[in-house]
Amino acid sequence: MELAAATPRRMIIGGDLLCGQRVVENRLTHELGISRPPLREALRVLEREGLVRLQWLRRQRDTHGEKQEDK
Numbered sequence: 001m002e003l004a005a006a007t008p009r010r011m012i013i014g015g016d017l018l019c020g021q022r023v024v025e026n027r028l029t030h031e032l033g034i035s036r037p038p039l040r041e042a043l044r045v046l047e048r049e050g051l052v053r054l055q056w057l058r059r060q061r062d063t064h065g066e067k068q069e070d071k
Helices: 002-013 025-032 036-048
Strands: none
Touching: 002 025, 002 036, 025 036
16 A cells, blocks of 8 residues: 555645645546555555545435435
């Protein structure tokens, strides 16, 4: 995972990813040439280092299938 985390780490330290900027998984997987699972693990590594804060978007549905507010 260190290899997968190296480029996003450089992007953060170099100012290419700004504080508070939303990270789009699809864009990063394309740019880095990796799939989502290794990217997510790399982001977890960076979170442990204090470089990112992860907030996974989860949509809740009620029993009738209607979408509720994102939590």
